[in-house]
């Protein structure tokens with residue numbers, strides 16, 4: 572099938588593109604910058620949807636960019652890069668003469684309220700208590716199209732782990748130097764997924780006609796992973812000590828109190844509908860995921 576992938580030049584997009592091409596699908600990216608096998612968001616707004624059987628949106632400014640201050644303008648960029656791109660793509664799908672069969676959006680588990688104890692499935696409430704939860708609500712609302720011909724899927728992703736980007740790329744050097752460790756108490760839940768599985772869930776959603784609605788994009792064992800457990804597992808795979816905690820006040824000073832919630836708190840998320848849809852995780856547990864990524 573021909574798949575249009577917004578934000579497909581990024582970390583998740585590169586892995587998804589490779590997977591889709593390896594399964595015989597054709598991929599066209601939507602980017603801010605023109606190039607080979609790409610269209611721009613302006614092209615999409617002005618010329619409408621090119622012929623395709625599926626569309627995916629992965630666009631979004633990196634929230635945890637440590638070089639960007641958590642200012643009002645950066646917050647607006649974080650929102651617009653997700654909500655506006657999703658609106659542009661949803662509008663193009665709704666107006667297409669031959670709409671795609673499937674439309675997949677990746678959002679985040681920030682929809683669910685951080686808690687040490689509560690376990691969240693796709694049916695759990697959320698989306699209305701802080702900046703990130705309200706962002707996910709607006710983002711998912713922007714994807715809605717009044718069109719029964721197109722199957723809609725939203726994957727609420729946890730922290731994506733992979734070799735060539737995301738959280739691990741940012742943490743690897745402190746850990747390699749023996750300066751790694753838990754963030755704050757390390758007791759906060761750490762909802763994670765291997766990038767190969769996140770790309771796999773999107774491909775599964777595109778290929779399986781019976782998959783629809785919300786899917787949680789976290790590994791099955793992530794519900795029991797804490798930030799401290801993650802640090803310990805990283806140290807053990809890298810054979811380095813991982814005992815130096817990063818104090819919460821340092822995280823707050825670097826990222827600002829509102830954004831540092833993403834690191835100082837977490838959600839225990841269960842991928843119930845994802846498993847019920849018969850998706851088979853390649854990396855269901857943390858040691859095997861980290862072994863694959865760090866070896």
Ligand SMILES: NC(=O)c1ccc[n+]([C@@H]2O[C@H](COP(=O)([O-])OP(=O)(O)OC[C@H]3O[C@@H](n4cnc5c(N)ncnc54)[C@H](OP(=O)(O)O)[C@@H]3O)[C@@H](O)[C@H]2O)c1
Nearest residue numbers: 578580581582583602603629630631632652728729730731
């Ligand atoms: N990585 C994670 O741990 C994680 C966790 C939960 C959810 N997610 C979500 O999953 C999606 C993909 O994540 P990722 O890690 O692959 O993201 P990424 O690599 O940081 O960015 C994906 C793409 O978004 C586009 N983009 C960046 N800033 C933009 C802006 N200001 N306006 C418009 N487009 C912009 C870029 O494409 P161009 O430069 O080609 O335009 C970029 O390649 C994102 O929406 C993210 O919020 C990621």
